[in-house]
Amino acid sequence: MPFKLLGLSDPLVRGILATGYTAPTEIQSQVIPAAIEGKDIIGCAQTGTGKTAAFVLPILNRLSHEHAAKNKNVKALILTPTRELAQQIEECIIGYGRFLHMHTLAVYGGVSIVNQLNALRRGVDIVVATPGRLIDHMGRRSIDLRHIEVLVIDEADRMFDMGFINDVRKIIAVVSVKRQTMLFSATIPQEVKALAAGVMNHPKIIQIGQQHNPIETITQHIYAVPKEQKIDTLLYMLQKGGMYSVLVFSRTKHGADKISYRLERAGIKSVAIHSGRTQGQRRRAMEGFKNNKFQVMVATDIAARGIDVEGISHVINFDVPVIAEDYIHRIGRTGRATATGDAITLVSRDEDKYLRQIERFIGRRFKIEKCPGFVFVAPDLSQSRPEVKSHQAPHKHVFTTDRNRRRPRWHRR
Numbered sequence: 162m163p164f165k166l167l168g169l170s171d172p173l174v175r176g177i178l179a180t181g182y183t184a185p186t187e188i189q190s191q192v193i194p195a196a197i198e199g200k201d202i203i204g205c206a207q208t209g210t211g212k213t214a215a216f217v218l219p220i221l222n223r224l225s226h227e228h229a230a231k232n233k234n235v236k237a238l239i240l241t242p243t244r245e246l247a248q249q250i251e252e253c254i255i256g257y258g259r260f261l262h263m264h265t266l267a268v269y270g271g272v273s274i275v276n277q278l279n280a281l282r283r284g285v286d287i288v289v290a291t292p293g294r295l296i297d298h299m300g301r302r303s304i305d306l307r308h309i310e311v312l313v314i315d316e317a318d319r320m321f322d323m324g325f326i327n328d329v330r331k332i333i334a335v336v337s338v339k340r341q342t343m344l345f346s347a348t349i350p351q352e353v354k355a356l357a358a359g360v361m362n363h364p365k366i367i368q369i370g371q372q373h374n375p376i377e378t379i380t381q382h383i384y385a386v387p388k389e390q391k392i393d394t395l396l397y398m399l400q401k402g403g404m405y406s407v408l409v410f411s412r413t414k415h416g417a418d419k420i421s422y423r424l425e426r427a428g429i430k431s432v433a434i435h436s437g438r439t440q441g442q443r444r445r446a447m448e449g450f451k452n453n454k455f456q457v458m459v460a461t462d463i464a465a466r467g468i469d470v471e472g473i474s475h476v477i478n479f480d481v482p483v484i485a486e487d488y489i490h491r492i493g494r495t496g497r498a499t500a501t502g503d504a505i506t507l508v509s510r511d512e513d514k515y516l517r518q519i520e521r522f523i524g525r526r527f528k529i530e531k532c533p534g535f536v537f538v539a540p541d542l543s544q545s546r547p548e549v550k551s552h553q554a555p556h557k558h559v560f561t562t563d564r565n566r567r568r569p570r571w572h573r574r
Contacts, residue, residue, distance in 0.1 A: 163183070163184060164177050164178075164182075164183075164184070164185055164218075167185060167189075167190065167193045167194055167197075167218075168193070168194055168197045168222070169193070169197075169218060169222050170222055170225045170226070172225060172260040172261055173218065173221050173222055173225055173257065173258065173260070173261060175260050176221075176256065176257045176258055176259045176260050176261065177214075177218070177257055179256075179259060180256045180257060182214075185211070185214075186210050186211035186214075186215075187206075187210065187369050188204060188206040188210050188211055188212060188215050188367065188369045189211050189214055189215045189218070191367045191369070192204050192215040192216070192219070192343075192367055193215060193218055193219055195365050195367070196215075196216065196219030196341070196343060197219050197222060197223070199341055200341070200364070200365050201341060201342045201343065201361040201362050201363065201364040201365065202216075202342075202343045202344070202364055202365050202366075202367060203343075203344050203345075203349065203357055203361070203364045203365070203366045203367070204216070204343065204344070204345040204346075204367050204368075205345075205346060205347070205348070205349045205366070205367070205368040205369070206347065206367075206368065206369035207347055207369070207489070207493060210369060212315075212345045212347075213249075213250055213253055213315075214253065214257070215345070216239070216313045216315070216343050216345060217239075217250065217253050217254055217257060218257060219311075220237045220239075220254075220287065220311050220313070221254065221257055221258045221261060221263065223237075223310070223311065224236055224237065224261075224263060224286055224287070225258075225261050225263075233282075233283070233284035233285075234284075234305060234308040235281075235285055235286070235287070235288050235304060235305065235306065235308065235309060236286050236287070236308065236309065236310045236311070237286065237287040237288070237309065237310060237311040237312075237313070238287075238288050238290065238306060238309050238311070238312050238313070238332075238336065239287070239288070239289045239290070239313040239315060240290060240291075240292060240295070240312075240313065240314050240315065240320075240329060240332065241289060241290070241291060241315045241316060242291065242292075242315075242316050242319045242320055242323050242325060243269075243291065243319075244267075244269035244270065244271055244291055244440065244443075245443065245447065246315070246316065247267045247268070247269045247289045247290065247291055248267050248269075248444075250267070250289045250315070251265055251266070251267040251289050254287055254289070263286045263287060264280075264283075264284060264285045264286045264287070265285065265286065265287045265288075265289070266280045266281065266285045266287070266288050266289070267288075267289045267290070268288055268289065268290035268291070268294050268295055268298065268304075269290065269291040269294050270291060270293055270294040270297075271439070271440040272440050274294075274297065274298075277294075277298070277303075278298075278301075278303050281298070281303050281304055282303075288304070292320070292325045292328035292329055292332060293325075293328060295328075295332060296328050296331065296332070299331075299332070299335065306332070306335050306336045306337070307335065307336075307337055308337060309336045309337050309340050310337070310340055310341065311340060311341045311342075311343070312333070312336055312340050312341070312342045312343070313342075313343045313344075313345070314329065314342075314343070314344045314345070314356075315345050315346075316345070316346055316347075317344050317345065317346040317349070317353045317356065317357075318346045318347070318348045318349070318350055318352075318353055318486065319346075319490075321350070321352050321353065326352070326356070329356075330356075333360050342360055342361045342362070342364070344356075344357050344361065344364070347486075347489055347490060347493065348486055348489065349368075378501045378502065379492055379493075379495060379501075379502050379503070379504050380501070380502070380503050380504070381492065381503075381504045381505075381506075381527070382503065382504070382505045382506070382530055383505075383506050383508055383516065383527040383528065383529055383530060384505060384506070384507050384508065384529075384530055384531060384532045385508055385509075385529050385530070385531060386507045386508065386509060386532065387509060387510075388509035388510070388511065391479060391507050391509065392420065392423050393535075394507060394532050394535055395409070395420070395424075395477065395479060395507070396423070396424070396427050396429070397532070397534070397535045398477070398505070398532065398535075399424070399429050399456070399457065400427070400429070401534065403474075404456070404474055404475045405453075405456065405474050406450075406453065406456070406470070406472050406473050406474050406475075407456060407457045407458075407473070407474065407475045407476075407477060408457075408458055408460060408470075408473050408475070408476045408477070408494050408495070409457055409458070409459045409460070409476075409477045409479050410459075410460055410461070410462065410476070410477070410478050410479060410480065410482070410491050411459055411460070411461055411479050411480055412461070412462075412480035412482070412483070413461065413480075414435040414436065414437045414461055416479070416480065417433040417434075417435050417459045417460065417461055418433050418435075418459075420433070420459045420479060421433040421457075421459045424457055424459075429456055429457055430454065430455045430456045430457070431455055431456065431457040431458070431459060432446040432449055432450065432455045432457075432458055432459070433446070433458075433459045433460070434446045434447065434458060434459070434460045434461075435460065435461040436461070446458065447470075450470060451470050459479075462482065462484075462487050462490075462491070470494070473494050473495045473502060474495065474502060474503065475495060475502065475503045475504070475505060476491055476492045476494050476495045476502065476503070476504045476505070477504075477505045477506075477507070478491060478492075478504070478505065478506040478507065479507055480507075480512070481506060481507075481508055481512040481515040481516055481519075482515065482519075483515055485515075485518045485519045485521070485522035485523075486522065488506075488519045488522070488523075489522075489523070491504075492504035508529070
């Protein structure tokens with residue numbers, strides 16, 4: 162079905178086609194007509210199925226029939242958990258609405274507030290915001306939410322995970338009651354359902370596929386790898402070829418930096434992105450990855466929701482995610498928009514419990530494999546330790562127990 166048949170305006174359809182999209186995804190086909198009718202919507206679909214366009218296009222279509230920002234009132238508000246996701250939603254709005262002359266602003270922390278204040282004074286139709294920085298603007302009275310016609314809560318489950326729910330409730334409390342509300346997420350836990358019940362009016366629930374299952378275009382592999390050999394396994398996979406755009410997930414910021422450093426030393430173009438990097442560093446990393454300057458981007462879960470890069474061939478979980486839902490969001494960075502992709506998870510013995518959680522969450526049992534072609538070799542300690550010359554007195558570590566204490570201690574003799 163072409164976009165034109167969904168009831169979108171001609172200038173908007175021209176903008177969609179200019180971005181290279183010719184046909185809507187399943188969730189877009191179901192959400193857009195209902196949204197154009199003005200219904201409240203709860204949209205649930207796997208990551209990578211086109212949820213962003215599903216709410217952006219109806220907003221643009223609605224506002225295209227109105228005068229753009231003449232009264233300087235914000236007409237649509239999209240709440241999202243991360244700055245990267247806010248930026249990418251803003252880019253989508255600008256791309257699809259290139260022939261509509263809309264005024265859009267992404268509002269997020271980590272950057273100077275001055276430019277945002279100036280843009281709001283000039284007049285903005287659509288604001289895409291993270292809750293924390295939007296609360297700052299509300300405190301300054303630099304934004305008026307009383308004229309909001311459409312409210313979108315994107316990645317609602319992540320809002321709960323990241324502790325934004327109280328800010329979200331504060332924001333909703335000042336938004337116009339006469340509004341259309343749309344809530345989107347890859348998973349809809351009970352907390353999100355409770356929120357929806359209090360802020361939506363007889364919402365239409367649209368669910369595509371199974372909530373807890375990744376999209377079918379992703380091939381999943383689970384490799385059993387000793388913890389100390391994970392980096393060697395990763396290097397082997399990257400160097401053997403076939404992985405041209407790879408997203409690697411680390412559990413910690415320090416781990417992400419360490420992995421990226423090791424890859425760079427091995428001659429693999431890599432960059433790390435996480436909450437410890439400045440906004441400028443994160444933007445340059447994302448742009449470099451999109452433009453194939455880097456073969457690998459190493460990220461933490463805090464950045465996972467904001468990574469929407471076309472053509473990611475592989476997602477590699479260097480560390481198994483502690484939260485089962487994060488597995489879905491991580492691997493959903495590949496296999497997007499009907500493309501195929503591969504997801505590889507490296508599992509050490511101490512991470513088996515997290516893998517079991519993921520299996521229970523998605524309702525399937527994984528086949529544990531060994532990385533093809535890579536041979537795990539136990540270290541030969543006799544080769545790695547230097548030979549002690551006869552005239553030297555070697556230092557020995559002896560494990561003993563202090564008579565006066567129950568706790569063992571190490572001492573040197």
